[in-house]
């Protein structure tokens with residue numbers, strides 16, 4: 294979703310901002326803009342609908358020169374994507390420029406009052422009220438400083454914001470504020486960087502300060518002050534960024550998504566590194582060590598997440614119930630939050646989020662905390678809001694995921710859930726030492742099995758993708774651990790290729806979706822040999838009887854599935870409960886190649902955002 298960058302130092306701000314906005318492109322956006330205070334101490338801006346490269350071209354013709362500025366990529370919420378609605382938005386006088394992530398929920402009321410008092414609005418956005426309001430308060434009295442005016446304006450605003458504000462009267466200062474929308478400050482040598490996530494900052498500095506909700510910062514070239522919205526000064530911890538520049542570049546791959554698919558042998562190994570010991574059959578997850586007793590005694594675990602993370606939560610349900618005999622409920626974070634959930638002391642809410650910023654997941658987490666539950670997290674982004682607000686948790690260590698469609702984050706989330714379920718099962722006495730050793734030995738082989746799948750099936754999947762490039766619909770079927778994989782396969786295909794696809798538990802097909810099957814319908818069956826194999830074969834027969842085109846993801850030892858299928862992708866066997874980490878890989882590749890064949894923008898699919906920071 295929307296992205297913010299800011300710069301103050303001695304470099305050409307326009308170059309830094311454009312580069313920063315390009316780093317934020319992965320989040321999904323529809324327009325971009327920057328505002329600078331130039332050498333004549335005038336505020337100037339360029340903005341417009343479309344890609345950052347359009348803005349860059351416009352700046353080549355008509356440059357903006359200065360060493361302080363702010364920039365934005367917009368993902369439309371209020372008002373269509375067009376030049377006027379793009380950020381920055383200016384105040385009435387044009388002296389103040391604002392970029393904003395989030396939603397101002399009471400903007401209509403504020404806007405009406407501002408119009409009644411004579412302010413003229415240009416755009417349909419909620420954001421535009423901010424500049425007008427700050428300016429009105431600032432000009433109302435000579436005793437009010439600009440910073441004070443910002444704080445007073447923010448008190449009138451209901452909703453969420455990450456804000457960067459400049460005023461030509463203060464050519465050495467950027468003002469930033471946060472409530473519900475992430476913002477960080479990168480500290481350089483006599484220069485400061487502002488961004489909504491770390492990617493625009495990593496190439497300049499690894500020292501960052503994360504703003505928390507209700508905080509504002511006054512940022513100069515050499516110094517910064519952080520305070521609460523009530524003017525209480527704060528001393529903030531300076532964190533060290535762990536990500537490198539390589540991790541956010543394509544490294545020769547045509548798309549981030551393909552790079553991230555092929556990174557999985559390494560990202561899965563990184564996720565397990567130092568946490569499993571195949572020799573003595575133990576798992577140690579330092580991040581939840583202190584709450585293990587509470588987990589062991591929990592009546593049940595509720596898992597809340599969205600999208601792909603919700604699919605890994607579904608795998609988690611099977612895992613915790615089988616390996617640790619702990620009842621699990623899986624919730625869409627957005628639904629959990631708004632239905633008076635029965636959760637309280639003695640319960641555990643586990644939230645799963647790649648970005649750690651998903652608004653619905655964050656809201657679910659805060660609701661559960663308010664009701665007294667222990668709140669745990671599985672997150673990829675270190676320093677993210679969810680990672681910082683949970684009582685305890687486990688990082689997936691998958692590295693930055695830039696492609697909008699989640700791939701390596703999913704496999705790492707499932708691996709964390711496997712490790713959590715194994716550790717819990719062992720502590721509860723459900724898994725003995727021998728069983729633990731067997732599981733952990735097998736788990737340690739997963740990265741090489743993923744590597745095998747990538748090496749041996751890539752060509753076959755490309756061929757298959759070219760045959761099905763123009764199929765209008767797809768059905769994905771799986772049972773048990775591979776039912777969530779069917780959902781995930783369908784989601785991957787629809788989000789990047791725009792083909793309609795549905796995932797179903799294979800047995801559920803006969804209760805409705807079977808009506809869709811004819812000789813035009815590709816049906817992807819995830820038929821890894823497991824305890825549901827016989828039933829799965831019957832379901833495949835049902836598809837075949839209706840002339841559906843069967844593509845199966847199967848193990849070598851399954852001649853019956855092979856015989857029934859038009860296309861087979863054969864993958865190595867593993868324990869039933871680890872199977873999703875392997876079966877999902879061919880599905881990621883299939884959707885990737887189909888999307889590429891269709892000429893889709895794989896890394897930035899239409900309408901989607903990497904980090905969904907509105908509810």
Ligand code: F6R
Pocket residue numbers: 599600601602603645646647648649650651654697698699700784785788903904905
């Ligand atoms: C799918 C996808 C989304 C996210 C969802 C949750 O490929 O990327 O469905 O999984 O928006 O995001 P996180 O995991 O960041 O909370």
